[in-house]
Amino acid sequence: MTTSAFGSAELSTAAVGPSSxxxxxxxxxxxxxxxxxxxxxxxxxxxxxxxxxxxxxxxxxxxxxxxxxxxxxxxxxxxxxxxxxxxxxxxxxxxxxxxxxxxxxxxxxxxxxxxxxxxxxxxxxxxxxxxxxxxxxxxxxxxxxxxxxxxxxxxxxxxxxxxxxxxxxxxxxxxxxxxxxxxxxxxxxxxxxxxxxxxxxxxxxxxxxQPETLPDRVPLNWLLRSKLAWALTLMFATQSFQAYIAFGWFTDFFRSHQVDATRAGLLLAFYAALSIPVSMAIPALAVRGQRRIVVGLAAVTVVSYLGMLVAPVGGAWLWMLLGGVGSGMFPLSLTMIGLRSRELATTAALSAFVQGIGYLLAGTGPLLVGLLLGITGSWTWPLVLLILAVLGSAATGWYAGRDEYVDDQLHRPSTAG
Structure with missing residues (x-):
């Protein structure tokens, strides 16, 4: 993949600190x-x-x-x-x-x-x-x-x-x-x-x-060989994949289990509203270490999906509570973009790389659920798909939680010769 395919993420690397x-x-x-x-x-x-x-x-x-x-x-x-x-x-x-x-x-x-x-x-x-x-x-x-x-x-x-x-x-x-x-x-x-x-x-x-000749720039194709950049991208993608499915299909899920429209809408609204306190807490906690948070969020989300599978109506509010808490993987992944990069130019490039590719992958979620429902007529396989997405988010989030920086993994083409 070339620079022209991705564009170039060029930004001044002169960070402006509080004293400025x-x-x-x-x-x-x-x-x-x-x-x-x-x-x-x-x-x-x-x-x-x-x-x-x-x-x-x-x-x-x-x-x-x-x-x-x-x-x-x-x-x-x-x-x-x-x-x-x-x-x-x-x-x-x-x-x-x-x-x-x-x-x-x-x-x-x-x-x-x-x-x-x-x-x-x-x-x-x-x-x-x-x-x-x-x-x-x-x-x-x-x-x-x-x-x-x-x-x-x-x-x-x-x-x-x-x-x-x-x-x-x-x-x-x-x-x-x-x-x-x-x-x-x-x-x-x-x-x-x-x-x-x-x-x-x-x-x-x-x-x-900045002038186009600025030497400190990070074209997005420099990130292609960074394992850390890809881990963050897949962590973000698999979390957003779940979110798109939740907002697009969870009301239909509850309706298909004979929950009335008003209650189904309230369940989804409850799920969405939980993102407010979760977004307050997770990024601040993340600066002290991300791996335990990744495991905890993944665990409650898996329980949420398993609960939807075995007791979709009786435990509906609990499953939405756990799923809403698990959605904290989204603000966590955004926080890690800043924590896993040193320079502003790298942060800008990494943000574009992670979210650009991540949103494209996430957009396939609702389509796949629709396809699986059409083929099987059952919510079993869509929920299995969601559990696999959680496991993918946990695995890539665990890797991205390493104390490393994307800056050190950039593939800078040689200017020699």
């Missing part, structure tokens, strides 16, 4: 990170909350609706690969600001789109903010808070979880507030992304885009 910023500036950056975290999933989960009404309003078939729900995977992978290169060229703060403005525009105009295909195109624009923030947040945290990587990762992943839960739970009530209009419901979130732009504005003047 007055306290007020760090508070401003903190506000920017929190507000941006809140916006990172609103373009995704707000659609799912009103998908039936949206299909009816745009005359979209189930297959077209399936394409729309797959767009986040495409955006997070494709745009994510470009993030570090664009940040190198224009500056990280400018790029995040531009991405949030693009997201605001997309959220507003897709809400008034007259056709499903225009809605899909504008959804890609709406997803830009989250896609760029996905890959830049680890390097921004490392740049501005190098002494607080665990704490600050907890801050933005918790904000992400809160925003995700809020947009899933409040979009339908907002639609009712707007006169039973799904358009008002999904368009309302543009206000949040617009507000998130504001604290970034004072930081723009300090951005110094």
């Amino acid at each position: 910023h007055p306290g007020r500036h760090r508070v401003l950056i903190l506000a920017a990170i929190v507000l941006t975290g809140l916006t990172m999933r609103v373009a995704v989960t707000s659609v799912g909350a009103v998908l039936t009404d949206l299909q009816r309003g745009l005359h979209a078939s189930s297959s077209v609706a399936g394409i729309i729900t797959t767009l986040p995977v495409i955006a997070f992978a494709g745009i994510g690969f470009l993030g570090p290169r664009l940040a190198h060229r224009f500056g990280e703060h400018r790029l995040v600001t531009a991405a949030l403005l693009a997201a605001t525009t997309g959220l507003v105009f897709r809400a008034v789109a007259g056709s499903v295909w225009l809605f899909a195109v504008l959804s890609m624009l709406a997803l830009t903010g989250g896609a760029i923030a996905n890959v830049l947040m680890p390097s921004l945290v490392k740049k501005h808070f190098p002494d607080r990587i665990g704490t600050m990762t907890a801050v933005y992943t918790t904000a992400l979880a809160i925003g995700m839960t809020a947009s899933a739970g409040l979009t339908a009530p907002l639609a009712e507030l707007g006169g039973q209009s799904w358009r008002f419901g999904i368009g309302s979130w543009a206000l949040l992304t617009a507000v998130a732009v504001l604290p970034w504005l004072p930081t723009l003047a300090g951005d110094r885009p």
Whole structure:
């Protein structure tokens, strides 16, 4: 795989530590990170909350609706690969600001789109903010808070979880507030992304885009021979694989076991809401060591899936509790991106590599579950698939927990000759 296939993750390696910023500036950056975290999933989960009404309003078939729900995977992978290169060229703060403005525009105009295909195109624009923030947040945290990587990762992943839960739970009530209009419901979130732009504005003047000839750069193909980079990628991929299946299929799982629609929805909402306290705790704990956390999270998740297999209704709340706790593997993997890299350029490249490839692999999860259900008509094999994914996440997470750095495994082509 060549550099052109992946793009180049080029970023200044000059870390900006706490001593470089007055306290007020760090508070401003903190506000920017929190507000941006809140916006990172609103373009995704707000659609799912009103998908039936949206299909009816745009005359979209189930297959077209399936394409729309797959767009986040495409955006997070494709745009994510470009993030570090664009940040190198224009500056990280400018790029995040531009991405949030693009997201605001997309959220507003897709809400008034007259056709499903225009809605899909504008959804890609709406997803830009989250896609760029996905890959830049680890390097921004490392740049501005190098002494607080665990704490600050907890801050933005918790904000992400809160925003995700809020947009899933409040979009339908907002639609009712707007006169039973799904358009008002999904368009309302543009206000949040617009507000998130504001604290970034004072930081723009300090951005110094790097020249293309900067010697300290990390093209993504340098990571291809790094076992640690691949371990983090597969850890992230297998966790996100489970998450996509959970949000796409768990309601259907409970409905197939004669659980009514209201209770099935509440079970999934409970599962999603648990990501808030879990995201608060896991990154801060991770700085003290990751392997025990990996084993613990994997264990409770396996118990959750086994429970769903043998007692899907009687223990439903317990299985969702354990599964929600186990989802802490997601913020843990993001924290480890910063912990397993020394230089900012490596962090940026590693973030793009892990999330770009990881989201592509994770997107196959709901498709495989649908295929298995179609072939077998049973949830046994989908749950076996989920257990295998947990074991894969545990094995790769255990390897990634080694006290090593991706920087030391970079494959730098020889310039001799």
